[in-house]
Amino acid sequence: MTRLTDEMLMAYADGALSEAERAEIAAALESDAEARSIVAEFRRTAEISRAAFADVLTEPVPDRLVDTVLGTQTHATNVVDLARTRKPRSTMWRTAIPLAASVLLVIGLAAALLVRQQPPAQLIALGPVPSATSLADVLETKPSGTPVALASRTSEGVDRLMVVATFRDRKERICREVEALDPSMQAQIAGVACRDPASGTWIVEGSARIAATAPPSGHDFIPSGADQKDALDGLLAVLGATRALPADEEQGLLASGWK
Amino acid sequence: MTAAETDIRHQIVALLPRLRRFALTLAGSRDLADDVVQSACEKALGRLDQFMPGTRLDSWMFQIVRTTFIDHIRRQKRRQHDDLTPDLVESLPSDARIHEQTVARADLAVVRAEIGRLPDEQREVLALITVEGLSYQDAADMLGVPIGTIMSRLSRARRKLARALDAPPARPGHAEGLPQ
Numbered sequence: 476m477t478r479l480t481d482e483m484l485m486a487y488a489d490g491a492l493s494e495a496e497r498a499e500i501a502a503a504l505e506s507d508a509e510a511r512s513i514v515a516e517f518r519r520t521a522e523i524s525r526a527a528f529a530d531v532l533t534e535p536v537p538d539r540l541v542d543t544v545l546g547t548q549t550h551a552t553n554v555v556d557l558a559r560t561r562k563p564r565s566t567m568w569r570t571a572i573p574l575a576a577s578v579l580l581v582i583g584l585a586a587a588l589l590v591r592q593q594p595p596a597q598l599i600a601l602g603p604v605p606s607a608t609s610l611a612d613v614l615e616t617k618p619s620g621t622p623v624a625l626a627s628r629t630s631e632g633v634d635r636l637m638v639v640a641t642f643r644d645r646k647e648r649i650c651r652e653v654e655a656l657d658p659s660m661q662a663q664i665a666g667v668a669c670r671d672p673a674s675g676t677w678i679v680e681g682s683a684r685i686a687a688t689a690p691p692s693g694h695d696f697i698p699s700g701a702d703q704k705d706a707l708d709g710l711l712a713v714l715g716a717t718r719a720l721p722a723d724e725e726q727g728l729l730a731s732g733w734k
Numbered sequence: 735m736t737a738a739e740t741d742i743r744h745q746i747v748a749l750l751p752r753l754r755r756f757a758l759t760l761a762g763s764r765d766l767a768d769d770v771v772q773s774a775c776e777k778a779l780g781r782l783d784q785f786m787p788g789t790r791l792d793s794w795m796f797q798i799v800r801t802t803f804i805d806h807i808r809r810q811k812r813r814q815h816d817d818l819t820p821d822l823v824e825s826l827p828s829d830a831r832i833h834e835q836t837v838a839r840a841d842l843a844v845v846r847a848e849i850g851r852l853p854d855e856q857r858e859v860l861a862l863i864t865v866e867g868l869s870y871q872d873a874a875d876m877l878g879v880p881i882g883t884i885m886s887r888l889s890r891a892r893r894k895l896a897r898a899l900d901a902p903p904a905r906p907g908h909a910e911g912l913p914q
Contacts, residue, residue, distance in 0.1 A: 481889040481890075481893065482882070482885040482886060482889050484889075485885065485888065485889045485892065486870070486885065489863075489864075491869065491870060513893075516892075516893070516896045517889075517892055519896065520864070520892035520893075520895050520896050521864050521892070523841075523842075523845050523895075523899070524845065524849065524860060524864045524865055524892075524895070525864065525865055526842060526845070527842045527845040527846045527849065528755050528758060528759055528846070528865055531751065531754050531755040531758055532751045532752065532755055533751075534751075536747075536750040536751060536754065537768055539768075539772065540750055540754075540768065540771055540772055540775065541747055541750065543772055543775045543776060543779075544743050544746045544747050544750070544775050544779070545743055545744075545747060546735070546743070546779070600748075601748050601751060602744060602745065602747060602748020602749075603741075603744045603745075603748065671744075673740075674740065676744070678744065678747065678748075
C-alpha cells in the first residue's frame, strides 16, 4: 500500500512523475477520496498562482529595462506612465491609420475579447524572430494588408499572417503590427515587431492573444480581454507609434530592404 | 559588441517579461520588481563571460534576479526599514470597468497578497516552479538544496495558500491582508 505524502500528490498533480510512479499513485487514489481532494487542491493552487501573475507577461516592458540590456541610449530614466500616455496616443494611432487597416484593427484589437488566459503566443513569440520563419518573411517582405498562408494550421488555430500597419517608433526604428488570423480571417494573435537596424533582425516587442469571440464561462480567473488589448495599446504608446506610414512610403522601404 | 554578445542581449530582452514576473512574485511590487530586474540585468551584462553557452539562460538570469532581490532586502533591513510588506495596494488591479472583471481581478489580488505572505523560501520555490515552470530538479540545482527540500517547501507553500484562500475573508469585498 502506497503511503501518499503531500509531496507525492503534488508531483502527481504537477505531472512531474515517471509513468510508473504516476500509475502507482493513480491506482492508490482510486480508493482515497481525501488524497484526491488534495491533488485537486494542488492543481488549483498551481492554476491560480499562474493566473495571479499572468498579466505581467503581456504588459509592455519599461523602456529603461530594454535600454539597459541592449546598451542603447536611455531616453527616459523612469518607467513610462502608461496610464497617462496610453489613451491619447492610441487614439491618435487609430485615427491616423489607413481605413482598411483600421477596420482590421477594430476587429483585432478594439473589439477583442480574451478567449482565456494561456501561455504567451508561440507563433508571435517575444524576442528576436528566427530567420527563415514565416513571421520573419512576412515582416521583411510583405506589404500591409496582404495575408500570407502558413504551411499548416497551428495549434493556435491560425493559418495565415498579415501585417496590419507599419510605423516608425520613437527611436526611428521600423516597427510593424502583425496579426495571426484563423481561416475565417479573425485575428487570434496580434503583436508588434521592430527591426534592429544594425542586424536586420526583427524583434517582437509584444504580443497578445485576442479573439472576437466571447470567453467561455465557468472559468474562475478570466482576465479581461481589455488587459491584453491595453497591453498592446500601451506598447504602441511606449514605442511612440503615432501614425502609420502611408502605403507608398512603406512600399519604398520594402523595395529598398528597409534602408 | 560581438555578434554573440548582441545575440545574448536580445535573448535577455526576450526574457524580460518573465524576469519581471519572477521579480514581482518575489517582491510584490512592480516598482521594486523593475528596480531589481534592472540591477540584475546590469550585473548579468557585467559578467556575461561567466554564462556558460549551452546552459539555460533563463535559469542563470532567474538566479541573478533572486540574489539581487535578497541583497536588496538585506540592505533594506540594515537600514532598519522594517516595512517589507509588499505593496499590495499597488498590485491591486486598476481600471476595472466591468463588474465581473472586478470580481475576478480582486480574487487575483487576494492570491497575490497571500503569496506575498508566504515565507520567503516557500515563495521563491512557488515563483520558480509553479509560476515560471522550472522543474523541481532545476530549482534544486539553482538554489543548491536537495530536491526533497524543494518539494517539501513547495507543497507546504501551496497547502498554506489553499487554506488561506479558503478562509472566509475577514471583511468581504476587501482584499485580505491589506496593511491598515
